[in-house]
Amino acid sequence: MKKRTNFWGWFWVLLAMVYFLVPLVGTLEFSLEMLRGIRSFAAYQAVFDDPQFAETFLFSNQMALLTIIASLALFVPTAYWVHLRVPRWRPVVEFITLMPFVIPAIVLVFGMIKIYKNPVVIGPVMLLQAPTNSVLGTNALLVAGYVVLAMPYMYRAVDTGLRAMDVRTLTEAAQSLGAGWFTIIVRVILPNLRAALLSGALLTFAIVVGELTLANFLDRPAFGPYLWLLGQHRAYEPAALSIISFGLTWAALGMIYLVSRGRGGQAQVAGAR
Amino acid sequence: MAVSTAGSPSVSRRLSLAWLGLLPFFLFAFAFLIAPAASLLIGSFRDSQGALTFQNFLDLSTPSIRNAYWLSIRVSAVTAVVGGVFGFLLAYAVTQAGLPVWVRTGLITFCGVASNFAGVPLAFAFIRVLGRAGVISQMLKNDAGVDIYQLGFNLYSFEGLSLTYLYFQFPLMVLIMAPALDGLKREWREASANLGATSLQYWRLIALPILMPSILGTMILLFGNAFGAYATAFALTGGSLNLVTIQIGAQMRGDVLHNPGLGYALALGMVVIMGVALGLYIWLQRISERWLR
Amino acid sequence: MRVRWNKILPATIAGLMLLAILAACTPAATTAPEPTTAPPAAADTALPPEVDPMADLVAAAQAEGMLTTIALPHDWCNYGEVIEGFKAKYGIEVNELNPDAGSGDEIEAIKANQGNMGPQAPDVIDVGFAFGPSSQAEGLIQPYKVATWDSIPDEVKDPDGYWYGDYYGVLSFMVNKDVVTGENPQDWADLLKPEYAGVGLSGDPRVSNQAIQSVYAATLANGGSLDDAQAGLDFFAELNAAGNLVPAISNNALVASGETPIRITWDYNALAGADGMAGNPPVEVVIPATGRFGGVYIQAISAYAPHPNAAKLWMEYLYSDEGQLLWMKGYCHPIREGDMRARGVVPQELLDKLPDVTGAVFPTLDQLTAAAALITENWDAVVGADIKAAP
Secondary structure, three states: OOOOOOHHHHHHHHHHHHHHHHHHHHHHHHHOOOOOOOOOOHHHHHHHHOHHHHHHHHHHHHHHHHHHHHHHHHHHHHHHHHHHOOHHHHHHHHHHHHHHHHOOHHHHHHHHHHHHOOOEEEOOEEEEOOHHHOHHHHHHHHHHHHHHHHHHHHHHHHHHHHHOOOHHHHHHHHHHOOOOHHHHHHHHHHHHOHHHHHHHHHHHHHHHHHOOHHHHHOOOOOHHHHHHHHHHHOOOHHHHHHHHHHHHHHHHHHHHHHHHHOOOOOOOOOOOO | OOOOOOOOHHHHHHHHHHHHHHHHHHHHHHHHHHHHHHHHHHHOOEOOOOOEOOHHHHHOOOHHHHHHHHHHHHHHHHHHHHHHHHHHHHHHHHHHOOOOHHHHHHHHHHHHHHOOOOOHHHHHHHHHHHOOOOHHHHHHHHHOOOOOOOOOOOOOOHHHHHHHHHHHHHHHHHHHHHHHHHOOOHHHHHHHHHOOOOHHHHHHHHHHHHHHHHHHHHHHHHHHHHHOOOHHHHHHHOOOOOOHHHHHHHHHHOOOOOOHHHHHHHHHHHHHHHHHHHHHHHHHHHHHHHHHO | OOOOHHHHHHHHHHHHHHHHHHHHHOHHHOOOOOOOOOOOOOOOOOOOOOOHHHHHHHHHHHHHOEEEEEOOOOOOOOHHHHHHHHHHHHOOEEEEEOOOOOHHHHHHHHHHOOOOOOOOOOOEEEEEOOHHHHHHHOOOEEOOOOOOHHHOOHHHEOOOOOOEEEEEEEEEEEEEOOOOOOOOOOOHHHHHOHHHOOEEEOOOOOOOHHHHHHHHHHHHHOOOEOOEOHHHHHHHHHHHHOOOEEOOOOOHHHHHHOOOOEEEEEHHHHHHHHHHHOOOOOEEEEOOOOOOEEEEEEEEEEOOOOOHHHHHHHHHHHHOHHHHHHHHHOOOEEOOHHHHHHHOOOOHHHHHHOOOOOOOEOOOHHHHHHHHHHHHHHHHHHHOOOHHHOO
């Protein structure tokens, strides 16, 4: 393999790191100033002493994982189908996936409450009890809301990943070997989408953990509201919390990344190497 | 790549049912996006007392609101383009430039977090560093004698807001484009080198045309991301920059104004603009696909 | 056959994570009770001897078992202790929604949750003065007169009992003494001086009650009157032109970091914030010499409250001497302060901690509405960044 000069590579990366790290260092430095005149972790101690911190962070992490699973299950087959069979529908689908940007989250949550505070009925048949009255139902609504919020990112990630591979050839090859749709998606398409799915999952995770509006109005003990509330009245703890949540989320994403990369290296193209 | 789809009756019969594959998606979107947002449509026709009115839509043409839309579009477009270009360069740097694997892992996961670092924490971080009493501002003033605020820089301005927005725009571009860059096969690079093409020609004639649909698609994502952003702008500028999202927030959530109908109408306006942006993107994509052939 | 670690390991971890989710999700999803255990308020001072009428209400409320509140941050008027006290006294669970909601959010929450008996529907609201009559007109609240109804001043309650003032505060300057090392600004006009650069509002006047009252308050000091808020707008235009106004939304972190060493906020917020910073940095709270502006908030019970009896009991608690004193501990002036002072039930330490706010003016509802209309319409032009001149 030809060795290319790394100069420009390092240049952009270092430039980016300066831009990204300087504000973080500023926040970090401020968070260490809680006790007068000395640098200390007092603000961090205060945050960790609060049991609500662990509770809400854990809850949001759980919701994030559920959202990722639900999003993958919904968007991978959809994007695949659009690429393969119904490219005419692409503008419609893309328009829908971009809608969450312009529909304020608060409209979404109030709309959901208005609809789902009643039992789900078809005619005289009740399918479901009112979702808002049960914890499980409300959690499901929350996950659904999160899937909607993450939709633009997750769909775009999957779509970009599909463009980078030859979907039609792979599908036809698999079909000629006798694979059914499920096998094709799970054993042929998904492995090739690994890098893209990872990006989507990382984005989704970060969105859910920091999300504020849905959790507030659906009354779920999530991390976003906790973060906000602390920021309203305290001076140093919010800075500490920013750094902590940044670090913890980074660690969680790192774990997801390492777990899914397996042996590391590039996404495989079936048969090519 | 397009396979001809016109022709035999059996093909068109299959096609007419093919859209059913999208049914789960449409059902989900209806149940959790369109139906809840329907109140948007209905509510935009009501005034604050609940009576039916067109006034909200008429209000959209007031200068203050027209300026709000224009400002939002400008901020979103600028950060989409700048974020797109530099994000692409960064994605290129970690995927193609032969850097060690840990750099990629570290940067990609960092981008995952940074892409959602927004709102009050982000605003605070930038104020802390580049505000009037900011660490960097003070350092430059006291040690280097350079007062950036005297020179015209102002964090609480269009430029400052754009600079802050880029903090989550760059990572978004990197995250989505890195897998796409992975899809550039090494053989193509080697083959083009064997045929005597320079690096520039490789990019201009092979790599960029292939990547252009993804680049454009991601830029429109960046546009939408900035267009719908609210918390960062609010925390940073206190509403002194008149963005549409801030207007909507003021109408729907605040203690003072309370005309949710106008808020809904504003949001509908945003839906229309996103639609136009999407149309632009599709058109650009068609052009770039011709370039590919 | 080679052991496929890259398949087994991820699958195992994914499986474990899934198990963890399923195990942790369902049983632990009840709303967590408040972890802080503040002791209930000092011994009952003024429970009327006829406790019996309350006993029915208490029993009915306890049967309902839960109260849902909204928009009550714990550091605002010492609501943290108020809520703990209520829970400890009656054993009723308090479900706290959305502590960062604005008054508009609270109204929307009632509207959206009509008919919803679940925990997302608020029972009681605490909103800005102007929202009382408007939510009454929209049929969103129900009337209730607490036992101590008569000692609430008439100007701040609805004669039919739909809404009633709960506490008030006066706008003040919160000053970071590390940055403003010399004299404090004593009045609004002082803010224009160069040594007081870095003044921040606590919100956007088009959105936040606190911020718009700040602009309105400046009117009085700038030669205007309660009927015309234009002088206040002019003052802020001057402040902005002098470069003293920082557009960012000011909060305690920005005061401490020095970006907005002078923050305009309600006195109770400033005092609570100063306590929270515990001298790092040292903060002083100044009530302006002229332009003392009082802001009243009101309580109401939702017409669609899933737990109406718990809501009524909550009101009784808030308007009892016990509840009012807890608010006072949070530096808020409880609405029955006059009555309680006259009866001598306020402890001296509390009295000493409250700043002197004599001469504070309270605008009427009409004046508030007119001022709000004027300020929100013109704020952009007066203070907003000049977007047309941007490159």
